[in-house]
Amino acid sequence: MATIHRAVPIDATPEEIWAAIRDWGEVHRRLAPGFVTDTHVEGDVRRVTFEDGTVVRELIVSLDDDARRIAYAVVDGSLNVFHHHASMQVFADAGGRGRFVWITDVQPHGLAEPIAAMVDQGVRTIRKTLEATAAPASR
Numbered sequence: 383m384a385t386i387h388r389a390v391p392i393d394a395t396p397e398e399i400w401a402a403i404r405d406w407g408e409v410h411r412r413l414a415p416g417f418v419t420d421t422h423v424e425g426d427v428r429r430v431t432f433e434d435g436t437v438v439r440e441l442i443v444s445l446d447d448d449a450r451r452i453a454y455a456v457v458d459g460s461l462n463v464f465h466h467h468a469s470m471q472v473f474a475d476a477g478g479r480g481r482f483v484w485i486t487d488v489q490p491h492g493l494a495e496p497i498a499a500m501v502d503q504g505v506r507t508i509r510k511t512l513e514a515t516a517a518p519a520s521r
Contacts, residue, residue: 383465384494386486388505394516396480399472400450402512406442412515417507427457432500436460443467465489466497482508 392399402412407423409430420431426442438459445452449471456466468486475481484505488497 383487383489384491384497386488386494386498386501387483388485388501389481389483390505390509391475392480392482392509392512394480394512395478396450396472396474398516399480399482399512400447402515403450403452403470403472404445404447406445406452413511414504414507415511417504428454429459438466444469463488463490463493463497482512 402408405412407421407428409421409428410418417433418430419433420429422429427439428442429437429439431437436459438456440454441457443453443455450473451469451471453467453469455468456463466486466488468484471483473481473483482505484501486497486501488494
Protein backbone atom coordinates (compact mmCIF):
# COMPACT_ATOMS: atom_id res chain seq x y z
CA MET A 383 0.00 0.00 0.00
CA ALA A 384 1.19 3.53 -0.74
CA THR A 385 0.53 6.61 1.36
CA ILE A 386 0.36 10.09 -0.12
CA HIS A 387 0.67 12.86 2.45
CA ARG A 388 0.30 16.56 1.67
CA ALA A 389 0.26 19.42 4.18
CA VAL A 390 0.02 23.02 2.97
CA PRO A 391 -0.61 26.37 4.60
CA ILE A 392 -3.62 28.23 3.25
CA ASP A 393 -4.21 31.95 3.67
CA ALA A 394 -7.67 31.50 5.17
CA THR A 395 -8.82 30.80 8.70
CA PRO A 396 -9.17 27.18 9.83
CA GLU A 397 -12.91 27.84 10.17
CA GLU A 398 -13.19 29.03 6.55
CA ILE A 399 -11.24 26.04 5.28
CA TRP A 400 -13.25 23.59 7.37
CA ALA A 401 -16.57 25.11 6.26
CA ALA A 402 -15.69 24.36 2.62
CA ILE A 403 -14.44 20.82 3.36
CA ARG A 404 -17.37 20.05 5.63
CA ASP A 405 -19.82 20.95 2.86
CA TRP A 406 -18.90 17.62 1.32
CA GLY A 407 -21.66 17.61 -1.27
CA GLU A 408 -20.43 20.88 -2.79
CA VAL A 409 -16.82 19.97 -3.60
CA HIS A 410 -17.30 21.09 -7.21
CA ARG A 411 -18.45 24.54 -6.09
CA ARG A 412 -16.78 25.38 -2.76
CA LEU A 413 -13.55 23.39 -2.54
CA ALA A 414 -12.15 22.33 -5.90
CA PRO A 415 -14.11 23.83 -8.81
CA GLY A 416 -12.69 22.77 -12.14
CA PHE A 417 -10.70 19.87 -10.64
CA VAL A 418 -14.04 18.36 -9.55
CA THR A 419 -16.81 19.08 -12.03
CA ASP A 420 -19.79 17.51 -10.24
CA THR A 421 -20.78 16.01 -6.89
CA HIS A 422 -23.98 14.16 -5.97
CA VAL A 423 -24.85 12.92 -2.48
CA GLU A 424 -26.99 9.90 -1.65
CA GLY A 425 -27.03 9.25 2.10
CA ASP A 426 -23.43 8.71 3.25
CA VAL A 427 -22.13 8.27 -0.30
CA ARG A 428 -21.07 10.98 -2.71
CA ARG A 429 -20.44 10.52 -6.41
CA VAL A 430 -17.57 12.71 -7.56
CA THR A 431 -16.76 13.51 -11.20
CA PHE A 432 -13.27 14.82 -11.93
CA GLU A 433 -12.23 17.03 -14.83
CA ASP A 434 -10.59 14.09 -16.64
CA GLY A 435 -13.89 12.16 -16.60
CA THR A 436 -13.00 9.87 -13.69
CA VAL A 437 -16.08 9.12 -11.60
CA VAL A 438 -15.92 7.58 -8.13
CA ARG A 439 -18.37 6.78 -5.37
CA GLU A 440 -16.99 7.64 -1.95
CA LEU A 441 -18.37 6.46 1.37
CA ILE A 442 -18.05 9.16 4.02
CA VAL A 443 -16.52 7.20 6.90
CA SER A 444 -16.19 10.03 9.41
CA LEU A 445 -17.10 13.70 9.67
CA ASP A 446 -15.65 15.20 12.86
CA ASP A 447 -16.33 18.90 13.47
CA ASP A 448 -14.23 19.03 16.64
CA ALA A 449 -11.13 17.65 14.88
CA ARG A 450 -12.05 19.40 11.58
CA ARG A 451 -11.56 16.09 9.77
CA ILE A 452 -13.38 14.14 7.10
CA ALA A 453 -12.45 10.59 6.10
CA TYR A 454 -13.76 8.75 3.06
CA ALA A 455 -13.19 5.58 1.05
CA VAL A 456 -13.69 4.90 -2.64
CA VAL A 457 -16.26 2.12 -2.92
CA ASP A 458 -16.90 2.10 -6.67
CA GLY A 459 -16.07 3.89 -9.89
CA SER A 460 -13.76 4.21 -12.85
CA LEU A 461 -10.64 4.53 -10.70
CA ASN A 462 -9.05 1.06 -10.80
CA VAL A 463 -8.06 0.72 -7.15
CA PHE A 464 -8.24 -2.22 -4.81
CA HIS A 465 -8.21 0.08 -1.79
CA HIS A 466 -8.47 3.86 -1.45
CA HIS A 467 -8.98 5.64 1.85
CA ALA A 468 -8.32 9.31 2.45
CA SER A 469 -8.75 12.00 5.05
CA MET A 470 -8.69 15.78 4.96
CA GLN A 471 -8.04 17.75 8.11
CA VAL A 472 -7.54 21.39 9.03
CA PHE A 473 -5.24 22.71 11.75
CA ALA A 474 -4.60 26.21 13.05
CA ASP A 475 -1.31 27.61 11.79
CA ALA A 476 0.70 30.72 12.65
CA GLY A 477 -0.91 34.08 12.00
CA GLY A 478 -4.48 32.79 12.16
CA ARG A 479 -4.31 30.90 8.90
CA GLY A 480 -4.97 27.22 8.43
CA ARG A 481 -2.93 24.19 7.48
CA PHE A 482 -4.67 21.73 5.17
CA VAL A 483 -3.61 18.09 5.45
CA TRP A 484 -4.68 15.44 2.93
CA ILE A 485 -3.61 11.83 3.48
CA THR A 486 -4.47 9.12 0.97
CA ASP A 487 -3.77 5.40 1.23
CA VAL A 488 -4.04 3.50 -2.03
CA GLN A 489 -3.50 -0.03 -3.23
CA PRO A 490 -2.10 -1.32 -5.54
CA HIS A 491 1.15 0.50 -4.93
CA GLY A 492 1.57 1.07 -8.67
CA LEU A 493 -1.23 3.63 -8.57
CA ALA A 494 0.65 5.84 -6.09
CA GLU A 495 2.17 8.06 -8.79
CA PRO A 496 -1.04 8.84 -10.74
CA ILE A 497 -3.04 9.28 -7.52
CA ALA A 498 -0.31 11.58 -6.12
CA ALA A 499 -0.54 13.66 -9.30
CA MET A 500 -4.31 13.98 -8.80
CA VAL A 501 -3.83 14.91 -5.14
CA ASP A 502 -1.23 17.54 -6.08
CA GLN A 503 -3.56 19.05 -8.66
CA GLY A 504 -6.38 18.99 -6.13
CA VAL A 505 -4.24 20.71 -3.49
CA ARG A 506 -3.32 23.49 -5.93
CA THR A 507 -7.00 24.02 -6.81
CA ILE A 508 -8.16 23.89 -3.19
CA ARG A 509 -5.53 26.38 -2.08
CA LYS A 510 -6.30 28.78 -4.92
CA THR A 511 -10.07 28.52 -4.33
CA LEU A 512 -9.95 28.97 -0.57
CA GLU A 513 -7.48 31.84 -0.68
CA ALA A 514 -9.61 33.62 -3.29
CA THR A 515 -12.76 33.28 -1.19
CA ALA A 516 -11.23 33.98 2.24
CA ALA A 517 -12.45 37.00 4.17
CA PRO A 518 -10.12 40.00 3.73
CA ALA A 519 -9.00 39.81 7.38
CA SER A 520 -7.82 36.21 6.75
CA ARG A 521 -5.34 37.20 4.08
